[in-house]
Each structure stands twice: as C-alpha cells, then as structure tokens.
Amino acid sequence: ERCSAARAAGTDVAASRHTVRLPACITDLLPEHRAPLRRAATEALEPIVAAVKDGYACRALQREPHVALLDQEYYAERIRPAVAAWLVPWFLNEYESQTRSKDGLPAAQASALTAIISRVLTSSEDITAMADDVHAHFPPYMVQLLLLGRDWMSTLLPHTLSKINRVGYGLLQPHDFATLSAKATGGDEEELIKSMPVSRRLLAVPFVAKDVPSRSSEFAHPDVVIGLSILASRYE
Template sequence: MGEGKTSVIVPMLALSLCSSSSSLVRIIVLKSLFPTNYQSVRYKLGGLLNRRVLSFSCRRDMNFSESQANQIFNRLQYGLSQRDVVLTSPEDILSFDLLTIDKCRRNEFDVGRSMLSTQRWIKTYVRDILDESDEILHVKYQLIYSIGGQKQVDGGLERWRTIQSVLNLVKKHATSIATDFSDDISYKVSERKSSFPEFRLLNHRPFPELCKRIAKDWLNQKTFRQLDEELILQFILDTSVPIACLKDRFPYNIIQLFLIMRGLLSSEVLFVTLKKRYRVNFGVNPNPKFNRLMAVPFRAKDVAAENTEFGHPDVGLVLTQISYYYSGLSDLQLRQCFDRLSQNENDPEVIYN
C-alpha cells in the first residue's frame, strides 16, 4: 500500500503492453476502487498520452440483445486496433461469463453465440493486469446466479431450528471456552442474561473443543440409544466417517439432521461464521431498496456490499441469526411478526389456552 503500484506501475505496464496492436490491455481492479482507479488511469493515459480508456461493466439486469452483444465485440476489436485500454472489475468479468450461460439456458442462442465469440476473442487477444492481485485472486471472489424457482434449503425449517440450537449451545459454553482459551477468543459478557454474548474466534485452536461440547450437549437433548450415540458423535465430528453406516439405522429426516450438524461442526461452517465481525464483515443491509432480511457481506464498518449475498446457505443462515441476536428486531419488524401470526392463526384460543 502507498508504494505507487496503482498510480505509477500499472499505467506504465499498461502502456508498455498496449504498444503493439497484437494485444488489448485489460486492467482489473477491485469494484470498490473502480471510480478512483478509473480517474487515475484516465488522467495518466488519456490526458497525457491521448490513449482512450474504456470501462467495461456487466450486471445480471443488463438484458443484452444480439445487436448489443455484437457492438461490444466490435468495440473491443476497434479498441485493439487503436491500442485502447480497458478497465473492469472481477465481478463484471464473472457476470459476463454467467450471462452467456444464462442466455443459452433461456434458448437465446443467437445472443449467447455472440457473447461466447466475444469470450473466445478475449482469451486470445486480451492481456490482463491485476491491481491488488492478492484480493482479486482470493477464493472469496465468486459470483453465483440463482436460476429457477425459489425453493427451501434442504431440511427446511429443521435447518433453521438446528442452527438456533447450536447457537444456543455456543452461548452456553461461551464463558468456559473463553476462560480456557483466553488468548484465542474475543469475548464480552452480555449485559442481559437473555442476550447473545459478543463471542468471536481469533484462530482455530479453541474450535475443536467447542465442537465436542456442542455435539455432546446436542445429543443429550435427543433420545437416541447409547450404542448409537457413539456412532452419531463420530459421524458429526469426523468427515471421514461414511454416511453408509447410518442409512440402515435411521430414517432419512434424522440423517439430514446429522448432516446439518456435521456441516456446522466438522466441516467448519460454524468456525467460518464465528470468525467474522458483526457490522464489519457481515450484517443486515439497512438500505430499504435492498429488500432482503438476510445477512450479507460487509466491505467495511457499516458498509454493506451491494448486490451481494453469502454463497453458502448455512453461512447465510448462521450469520443472519447472529445479526438479529445482536441487533434485535425493530418496531416495524415486530409488528410484521405479529401480523404474520394473526394471519396464520384461525383460532388462537386453541393454541394459547
């Protein structure tokens, strides 16, 4: 940071690579830094050297027609001949790739064929310069387009309830784990007994012990035979134990619970979520235009990543519940809950009396 890579080295490298008309230079920058980098590159290459800087953006709501897709292709070819420079972000590149697949899935083959031709041409003639390459090449940079009708996650309501049970057990063991691993956990006791404590793992060391305590307590809440409990415990805490050992002993819906617990504990979904900082790495987007009640990734303190959600459903569910444990419900959300209850209950006296 601050050593001139973006402001000095990137423009020099782009100018060197685009000196020949055999390759089109594409500078890939982080989405959050795009406006700043665009102004910088445009000033240095456009203002001083009269090189045209093209910005390439793509989103799912851009419904390209065949003529528009051809215009993009022709403009890139013209940019190659004029030695222009393209500035884009990883999200825009991935979005264009996914839009191509989506067009073919919708049987819009003419548009899809044109976009696919553009992709093939880009792979042949474009040379990429990655600014902040450690961030851009990080595994977290993924883009997922949901398709088809909306469905419940596998397990339905039981997945939500199981996650709530696990978080309740995290709350139960938070104090003892924080005492045993004081250097590896950020912990603050909640002011009210009913509140969820500020509990965050700083590294992996305390997580195996936390998993063992959660798994044992969760099994104690169930009514399995003692002989089966040992097998279930091994299955939940060890990903190498095959599922075949459970198929003849338990029905499918019970095995689903074991798989949910296994994902949270031994597959370390819970570890990933408990490492994140509330309102810094995740939270509920307060923007009313977003129209989502699920937790989303945050780019910085109280700055939600726009049009972004967690790719793993269990991560999203866990962080959503933690978000509301910390923030509580607003007056509007509370009224919505009561309205929903009143709509679904035809005879409240039968339930509450």
C-alpha cells in the first residue's frame, strides 16, 4: 500500500540515476541444454527489479551508499517471494542432476516440485509441517539445500541486506591495516598481517563506526561472513 501511494504521488523511480542491476548468475549456473530453466531464471529477474524500484519509492529500501533494507515487512511481502522464484530453476536443475533426469522432468512433476520448493523458501509456517512433503519428494542432499535456502530467505538475506558497508562491516583495505598496526604493533604492519587470521584478512569483518574496523572481532556465523563478504566485494 505504501508503494502504491508513492507511485500515485508521482515518485519518479525510473528517472533516478540509480539503476537496478542484478547478476544473472543463477542463469549462468544452469547448463545450456536446460533452456526452459534458463529462461525461467531470466524472466524471474523482472519481479526482483520491480520490487527494488518499488522499495525505493516507498522508502522500504535505502539508496545510499548502496541498496539497503529498511523495512522487514516489505522484504517478506515483496522481495522474499521474488528472490525465491528466481532460485526455483536452480533447485530444479539440482534435483535433475541428483536424480539423473537426463530428459528433464515431466510437467506435472516439475509443477509439484516447484510448489514444494516455493513453500519451503517463502512460507512462515514451521518447517516441521512440511517435513513429510519434502522428504517424500527430495533426496537427502536436496533437503539440505532447501533448508539452507530457507535460512537464507527467512533470516540471512534480510540481515545482510540491512547492514551498511564500511559502517557495520567491510573488507580490510590497505589503509585499514596501516591504522590497525599503528594501534596494535607500534606501526609494524607486516607483523600485524602475519599474526592476523586469514579469515579476518580476506573476509568481511565488523566495523565499530564509519571506516573504523574492529581491532580483532570477526562475525561468528559462517553464512553471514559469506554474505557480507560478497556484498563488500561488490560495493568496495
């Protein structure tokens, strides 16, 4: 409703200098002979772009210094279903690979699997309520992927998207090493780098203020580290 009101008020999203560019990586991961899945993944990008533009219009998403999530309800209503639909072709491709379905899935089976995948990724109901359906239709490895996907859709993605790069997290840049070494080792940057864990040197770390990385902290959750490192690499 907020987004509809913003559009009715004449908020010009299209004229913004900020364009919505999304990687077609899901499409790129699908093999050439899976043309229907590749086409579905490409078409699924449009609702994501629309959700981002509408999010700008109704202030559910922040533009500067990069796209950032401000409204968790908007994420649940618009972004989560759109991203889940984008992931469905990849899950179907993984299923075909795991079950060695060389000629693709029959339409009825693909439709049934799509419904289950979408339910797992987007539903707020307890996962135990879906357990029978999931285990009846998917092999163990696919069940693990679906559960990981659900974690990303429900918790990890909105969490990482709500953080601001170089304020709440970031990658350590050369000038960061110089600053940290001055405080920790009296200016011996080589000694600091040598004693620092590889995970802290190469992956995203917490920041305590703008352009001020923490002196020794690391993110505890491995998936959060992965997500923030990918975002930081893109933004920085």
